[in-house]
Amino acid sequence: ASRPNPQDDKGFTSYAEFGGSSDPDGRVFELDSSVGYNFTKHFGMDMGVPIYFVQASSSTTGGSTSNNGLGNPHLDLRLKFNNPAVNFGSVLTGSAPTADSKKGLSTGRATFDWTNRFDRSFSRFTPFAEVGIANTIADSRLFKRPYTSLGFNTHFQAGGNVDLWKFFGAGASAYDILPSGQQTIFSKVAKSQETTGGAEIARDNGYSAWLDANPTACLDLELGYTHSTHYALNAVSFSVGINLGHLVRKGPRQ
Structure with a gap:
């Protein structure tokens, strides 16, 4: 799913993001664009379809191969409440099983993910915690997994972001996925x-660390590293996001 756009209080939203991860199993790139609408400053929705570009490593397949295709279309329902004590956000994502499961781009079943986030800023530092349930393990900007899963799980993440200088920031977090x-x-x-x-x-x-930059209200850049303790897997990632909705409403110079 695309990033939430907290600066968009009401009206049309659109976000486009290209990112990818590289690990010993191969490289997974994803182009995801979404369109939606914020009905109030608290509630909005969006929908989109990702496109995957997968390059397997020679050690995985015995010879480098590519595996590209459309992912499952998704619908996101977003809820957020900001207040001085703690900010709360909730995203419920549903995906239709239209992609090719033989390519690993779908499970062949409808999937959902419900993630809830709590955060609060203390000057330049913003700690956060996330908890959710799902019947698949969702990709993140920091880790495009070399597989897709089907099965119930509870997932947790906790960490923090720090504003370094002007529009540069950094962060780190730990995550845990508990299937059943x-x-x-x-x-x-x-x-x-x-x-x-x-x-x-x-x-x-495992755990992740990242550097990010937001040079304008419309552009998000990120470089990250994730270590999966369970799989003893290291992945490096990048993402470039453009808030098209903000461009349409405000103009590129604002």
């Missing part, structure tokens, strides 16, 4: 590779 029940893993880097098992095959935990 039967899980199925669909590989993005090896075609038609599907694995079904217990909760342990989808278990994951």
Whole structure:
């Protein structure tokens, strides 16, 4: 799903983002664009369709291969309440199973993710905590996973962001994904590779660190690193996001 746009209080929204992750299994790039509408300063919705570009490593497939295609279309319902004590945001995402599960771009089933976020700023530092439930493990800007999963899980993340200088910032967080029940893993880097098992095959935990820059109200840049402790996997990532809705309403010079 696309980033929420906290500066957009009401009206039309649109966001486009291109990002990717590279790890020993290969490289996964995603182009995601969305359009939506904020009905009030507290509630909005958007929808979009991602496009994936996957390059498997030679060590994974015995020879480098590409695996590209459309992902599942998604609908996001967003709720937010900002107040002096703590800011609260909630995003419910639903995805339709239209993408190719043999390419690992879908599970073949409808999926959902409900994530709730709490944060509060103390001068330049903003600690945050997230908790959610889902029947798939969602990608993030910091980690485009080399697989797609199907199965119930509870997920947690906690960390903080710090404003460094002008429009530059940095952050770090730790995450934990706790699956339960039967899980199925669909590989993005090896075609038609599907694995079904217990909760342990989808278990994951680790930590991330990132640098970000917001040179204008319309442009978001990020470089990140994620270490998966469970899989002993290191990934580097980048993302470039453009707030098209803000450009349309305010003009590029504002």
